[in-house]
Amino acid sequence: MRDLTSDTITEAVISTMRDTKDSRLAKILESLVRHLHSFVSDVALTEEEWAQGVDFLTRTGQMCTPTRQEFILLSDVLGVTMLVDALSNRRPAETTQNSVLGPYFREDRPQHDDAADISGGLPGTPLFFEGRVVNRAGAPVADAAVDVWHSDADGHYDMEVPGQVDPAMRALFRTDETGHFGFRSIRPSSYPIPGDGPVGEFMSATGRSLMRPAHVHLLIEAPGFQRVTTMLFPSDDQYLDTDPVFGVKESLVESYDTYAADAGPCRGLTDVPYTLLRHTFILEPRPAD
Ligand code: BEZ
Ligand code: FE
Numbered sequence: 001m002r003d004l005t006s007d008t009i010t011e012a013v014i015s016t017m018r019d020t021k022d023s024r025l026a027k028i029l030e031s032l033v034r035h036l037h038s039f040v041s042d043v044a045l046t047e048e049e050w051a052q053g054v055d056f057l058t059r060t061g062q063m064c065t066p067t068r069q070e071f072i073l074l075s076d077v078l079g080v081t082m083l084v085d086a087l088s089n090r091r092p093a094e095t096t097q098n099s100v101l102g103p104y105f106r107e108d109r110p111q112h113d114d115a116a117d118i119s120g121g122l123p124g125t126p127l128f129f130e131g132r133v134v135n136r137a138g139a140p141v142a143d144a145a146v147d148v149w150h151s152d153a154d155g156h157y158d159m160e161v162p163g164q165v166d167p168a169m170r171a172l173f174r175t176d177e178t179g180h181f182g183f184r185s186i187r188p189s190s191y192p193i194p195g196d197g198p199v200g201e202f203m204s205a206t207g208r209s210l211m212r213p214a215h216v217h218l219l220i221e222a223p224g225f226q227r228v229t230t231m232l233f234p235s236d237d238q239y240l241d242t243d244p245v246f247g248v249k250e251s252l253v254e255s256y257d258t259y260a261a262d263a264g265p266c267r268g269l270t271d272v273p274y275t276l277l278r279h280t281f282i283l284e285p286r287p288a289d
Contacts, residue, residue: 001015009037010033010034014030017030059197059198060198060199063198069103070194072103073194073197073199074198076100076246077202077245081246085100092284093251094282095136096252096282097230097249098228098230099248099252100229101219101229102245104217105217106167108167109149109167109171111173112173114173114180114182116184120158121168122168123186124152124153125258125273125274126272126274127256128182128265129184129185129278130180130277131180131218132178132180132181132279133146133175133179133220133222133283134281135282135283136282139179141283142175144179144220144221144283145174145220146172146175147173148183148218149170150170150188152186154191155190156191157169158170171183184269188215190212190213190214190238191214193210208242208244209239212247213233213234213237213238213240213248214237215231216277224285225283225284225285226285228281230281231247232252233254234256254279256275257275257277258275258276259273261274
């Protein structure tokens with residue numbers, strides 16, 4: 001292996017990995033080297049651009065902490081997170097589709113009974129959520145674990161709200177024998193993904209918006225069914241078609257119906273206008289191992 005040229009270096013590098021025992025790893029690494037070399041040749045990457053790329057990736061790693069994962073954010077804005085999800089979770093179109101998990105899920109969330117108020121007393125338009133979990137035949141899925149989390153009216157999650165120490169706008173519920181779960185909270189708002197790191201530089205250099213459409217996150221798990229990591233977006237949100245993390249699917253766009261305090265299914269439960277969000281989640285059985 002001497003005197004390698006731009007025409008011979010790719011095969012030379014690949015040949016050094018021929019003793020890789022794990023066949024899947026061997027396949028991934030060969031493809032990675034081929035695509036990487038092909039990309040470098042395709043754009044005729046200069047030494048200065050190579051150094052800029054190394055600096056960008058270095059700073060992306062340096063930005064990571066236990067609560068800030070800049071590499072996952074980079075994967076999100078490059079569409080890699082949703083591509084991996086699409087390849088890993090092919091489900092019939094009539095079942096509930098996945099979206100991104102995002103960085104704001106917390107393991108230390110409280111478990112609540114049906115109809116609990118999870119707003120933590122934070123200000124905002126009251127939101128009533130009525131959910132149902134069923135299988136593809138429409139039969140209820142009882143005792144499913146349903147995690148919900150969302151932002152406040154300013155687009156902040158609980159850990160970002162000044163002075164908010166206890167978990168709020170997040171909880172774990174269990175469906176009843178009819179597959180129902182429900183809660184009261186406040187209506188979430190659209191918000192920007194973190195823009196103060198290398199991903200923010202990338203978004204600004206490419207003229208992209210940081211704003212995610214408003215949403216309520218849900219993570220649903222039930223024995224024998226595929227896990228669903230999803231979210232519901234309001235149909236009137238202005239950012240639906242420019243989501244920076246490519247998480248919007250038509251089937252996840254819902255009408256967030258707004259009623260006067262003395263009207264609609266939840267009349268009398270508030271003395272201000274409220275929003276009612278209803279959705280049926282359809283689970284797909286887990287393939288047999
Ligand atoms: C979120 O919806 O919480 C989110 C998803 C991806 C990146 C940043 C935030
Ligand atoms: Fe979110």
